[in-house]
Amino acid sequence: MQNINREHPEYIARKAMWKQYKDLYAGGERLRMSASEYLVRRHKEPGEVYQERLSRVFYENYVGSIVDWYAATLMRREPMLQFEGNDAGAKTFYSVFSEDCDLKGTNLHEFFRQRFTQTMVCGSSYVVVDFPRATGPALNRAEEDASGRSRAYLTDYSADEVINWNYDPSSGLDWVVIRTSCLKQSKVTDAKWEKETRWIYYDRENYQVYRKAGEGQEIELIDEGRHGLAGLHRVPVFEMKVSEGLWLVNKAALLQLEHFNKSNALSWALTMGLFATPVIYSEREWNQIVGESYYIQLAPGDRFGWTEPEGKVYQIAADNLVRLKDEIYRVCYLMNQAGSGTGDQRMSGLSKERDFSVTQEVLRAYGDAVKDTMKQVLKAVAEARQDGVSIDVLGMDEFDIGDFSNELDDARKLLDLGIASDTLKKQIFKRLAFKYLCDARQEIKNRVAEEIDRE
Template sequence: MSESTFIFNSRHPEYIAHAEAWRRAQDAYSGGTEYIRQALIRHVSEIPLEFEERQRRAYYFNYPRNIAQRITQYALAVDPVRANANAELVEDFSRSGLRANEVMRQASTLLNIYGRAWLFCGAPAFEGAVDRERAERERLRPYCVALSPLSVKDWAYGDDRRLLWAKIEELHTYDSDPAVLRQTVRRVRLWTREYWKLYDPREGKVIEEGRNLTGVVPLVEITEPDGFGLDANHWFEDVVRISDAILNNESEAQMNVVKQMFGMLVVSENFQRGAAKAVTGGKKTESDSFSAVVARSAALVESPEEKGISRYISPSGVETLTIRTENANLKQELYDVVGLAIQSRSKEAQTAESKAWDFQNVTQFLVNRADLLEQAELRAWEIMNRWDGSVPVPEVTYNRKFAVRDLEKNIAGLLQLSNVPDAGIEYRKAALGIAVELLDAIGSIPDERKKALLKEIEEIQPAPVPELDFGGVDNDDPDKEAKQFSQA
């Protein structure tokens, strides 16, 4: 086997074990018509004509995408703090216009979908001396992009627990010459700590190569430690399976509604025989068969011993209601599987202990996610610093305060408490202090500002009591009232 053939075909054991599930998760996240055709199941008694119609009518509630994006939105609701970061790189982290926040959101969503994600930190190749003007004109600076695990085919770690080498699949389009037909190919780039090589399947050999000036493989692996770290499958596989069940159930419920509007014809056996003779001209052959297609399916036939009456039948609405009740339960279980306990079936019926447990469950999940992303981004900055020593390694801090409680009810309750009549100054201070804590949970107020707000609340003084004015009557002058009467 040649070197290029081996480079293209080798796969890491974990890639081989999980590639099929990763592709299914990717398809479920993408959704659309192609995924409906992939996930919709034809049941045994369903004729091809009906299944084809059901496929055309089906619609997909994309719960996998909703869940993957929602976790990222919660985890990165507050922008990370990057002290001493290169502003230009923060605004264009990918060298294609994506900010640092956007690249890390992509990494977080990939982690939700696959349980593994990669950050690749590279730099454009160039020749000759580079001054500031040329660097800005040609945008010669390091960059960082998020990769799915389907792009990193094979890799190995050394004794120092750092990557020894990795193979990345790149989708490249040759279209620079307008006179040549555009062609898109999958190339493979091999990275080691000392060099890199680019293989093109059209050539079957190395088409480019160069030195790796960083001394490390410029990839950062992000893996959920309680998933693949314990040799377990990723929880998103369960999300996809439950979502597929909802898709199939909803499709059946939809077709039941159609059947209720367009019933199925039942004819007597005698009618069937007469119709068959009419079709064949009175000549019966083995190859001839009677099939009366009405509305949306073939007619059912009854013998004379049965009712013998031609009529339409349709399913009752009970079946549809049962299916959709089951779907509502599946949706709840779907969010419980992910740990999004904020979607509780009945918050009113939950005990205080249950709500506290749910809150801690979700909060800890998001804190762990913030830890992973913070460490990965910091490692990415370190690699970019190896590419270009003028790029500083910033102090990266991700938010770890998450407001996952029912904020609407908390705020409404706080407003009601604040409007209690005849409340004293200490009561008002306590209510304002709670408001500051709530704001901090939502928006992560800096410590200095939070201290200033609390100090300001503590220094609030009671409003002065206004002096009573009885229309200018001077009670100290007993003759004043008499004078007013005399003038009148």
């Protein structure tokens, strides 16, 4: 395929932005290595001065902490998987799958937490559902399970790795191209590392894998066939995405860059202010040597002083940095964090509660996005495997760090109403049990749910 490396116009427009957002999120040494792209050079600033400023650059990473706070708070409790159906083999598979969903030992909860973090940074992230390659057809389901062909697994890709795509009239993916790169050294005796680039093409039934082994090499087709969701006639790529309003790094990036430049400019000015220049007020011609181990001889009418700033502009800059920091938190819906560092602001308990209620609503919107993607992925896996179960994803809708007894009291009051519904009682018991056993293995949760259903 000659055009496998062609990039979508939207990808071309956004790839520089994605690099910037990843740098702002990561901070630290990664941002310092690219500081020349973000630290604004003053008009006619000497190159030596700018290089010294680059060598002293620092970065106060508010947006990275905000993204990690949202990811940690949203996934503080594991999402609950609820199965309906009598397929014991399928439930056993999903117990194993939830503990290792990518064949690398990553559980389903941690896998989607990482995808959510990528979504907050880049606006979207991608999950591919795949199955082990088979050499021939299986005679029955038992042989398929025994050979490992039905062992579905997930692979993650970031937004900057999906380079080209097309949608059908119903807004479903028609085909997609994914590009990944890595440094490889086939043998320890090889003289140098080679950059290997791979392209994976998926359409509704087939996949193709292309490779370029190094600079100057040709792109070659190395694998092709039918993918795991060919029977469903759909592309096995699922996108986790948030709206522009909930794309936090995009909302805060310009503020974070402004804070970065202002804080470094203020730091440089303060540093230079420590090296004040002496000033001699005298009517005589001045030709004395000034420095350590020298003395200055002054006439009776001469005066000595230092050139140093009064500090008014420094105070204005410091106040502006505080305002920028507060604005970063505000646009990220963390109003209770904005202004927390100033001693002259007082917030009532009710005001703090109202501010956090806004944050909770945003967290619920994120929870809905994560659950929707999880449901799509699990539903596709179940349909491809032809499992006799229906799967629902619950949770990620309560974020108060409170006592579990409050939830028990609410459940008790609901049951005391005497509603004549066995289904309601079972659902309440299962929800309480899943929350209490949020860190337990999925196998244990399934067993508890089955025992409650048998009551």
